[in-house]
Amino acid sequence: MKISVVHGICVRNDAISNAIADNIGWLIEAGHEVVLFAYACEHAAVPHRLVRDVTDILPDPHFQASDAVIFHFGIFYPLFDLIMLVPAHARRLVVFHNITPKQFVGAEHHATIDKSFAQMGNVMFADHVACDSASNLAVLRAAAVTTPASVLPLAVHGQAQPCAAKPGHADGVVRIVFIGRLVQSKGVADLLDAVARCLRADTTAQIALDLVANLGFSDPVLVDAVHSAAAEWPLVFGPRVTLRLHGDAPDELKQRLLVQGDVFVLPTYHEGFCVPIVEALSAGCRVVCYDNSNTPAIAGGFARLVPTGDIAALAQAIGDELALVRSPPWQADGFATFAAGAWGHAQTFAPARARHRLTTLVADLLNGALDN
Known part of the structure; x- marks a missing residue:
């Protein structure tokens, strides 16, 4: 035909x-x-x-x-x-x-x-x-x-089999990943605000925040905001935080960041589908996202859902995840149980x-x- x-x-x-x-x-x-x-x-x-x-x-x-x-x-x-x-x-x-x-x-x-x-x-x-x-x-x-x-x-292509343990289990650095265009609807400004609140609230937290973005479809104002935070945060919070922007990253780098990542955060205001949530779950990342449009359905019960636009609640949710992934019970067997279930859900796509x-x-x- x-x-x-x-x-x-x-x-x-x-x-x-x-x-x-x-x-x-x-x-x-x-x-x-x-x-x-x-x-x-x-x-x-x-x-x-x-x-x-x-x-x-x-x-x-x-x-x-x-x-x-x-x-x-x-x-x-x-x-x-x-x-x-x-x-x-x-x-x-x-x-x-x-x-x-x-x-x-x-x-x-x-x-x-x-x-x-x-x-x-x-x-x-x-x-x-x-x-x-x-x-x-x-x-x-x-x-x-x-x-x-x-x-x-x-x-959803290139789904990763989660590793046996995350690097953060050994070095104490919680790796947070964001994937999406740097535009208003993806909640990039909310993410930066919430992570900064977490760093102020928990002075023991060590965070590596990696953002993977298609810069050609991004808002230059938000790109500048990310660059500014990357320069300013180490001056304010010291060596316990790093922020890196990966523009137009190849799939291999994106997958590596997810496999190594502990928490995937996407405070998006609207999604018709949302491939990155599936990619993150397949790699064994905890997921935090706003509770709108298709995010609850595609997460399949494996995400921490936050009222849309509530930055204080977003910061609290990220803080709760920071505590969870650093806890001995999580690292002993909680991670393996979660990763297996999340990967199984991701395979439906x-x-x-x-x-x-x-x-x-x-x-x-x-x-x-x-x-x-």
Whole structure:
């Protein structure tokens, strides 16, 4: 079968782009002929055609002969309007990745967010919608989008088997890890504030805080705030704290930080899925995050949830984790028990499972099994 996939971009270090690359690879392995139409593509293994607008796609022979057209949607892009011009014989699938509400982004992005929510109405032209999470499906239903839909969790690659013991068990340094863009919605400022409070409250704590961030999609103001904290904290708290920013870190470094890390903290204000929480759990990290959108569901009971935006509660939760991971019972057998359970939960998002769900859904779409 011929399948066309449409999205604005397919670039490195971007969750939607990674999902697109996964989907296309799996569908090709399943025997389909697949082409991505996008403005930009950095994944060399993905068959693609670069376009300027919908007029470059409409006359394309592959597009016109496609048995299905798959659109990924998480933010406004003009090519998504093509869903209304798909050839009549083709099935239409939308993969919905949610939209970050504008209260969690800078004012300069508000117009784009408004256009994104307006364009979300295009989902009504699909035959079926695949949502990354039940939270994303709830967003559609709240917007009165009644298109038949199902939940199709993303694949989480490179999950690490937790080590037998964390380095902190031996040297007493609690390693805290953050992974995400340095933007308002990820709660970076809240994290810095909360960790500083912990250092002031517990003068015996030794902390190494590592932040892994895609700097190309980060807010320069927050990048500067991290650099400032990295320079100032050692002057205030002495050698018992280090703060390092790893911009655009390779996957190998990210995995090493998680395997060595004791606590993963992500005070995010909104998540449609949240791959880093799964990555952290698979590596045996304790997780602290705000209690909104998809974070409670994806953590599966293995996270310490904090009321969203409550920095005092966030600092208390991190402080509690500092005490826990330094305690003899935790290091004796608590860690091993937790790590085994967290790793088992993370495996529910293994790529093999995601591949089976995706290829089955597309097969059902093509043969009409989803029509009722």
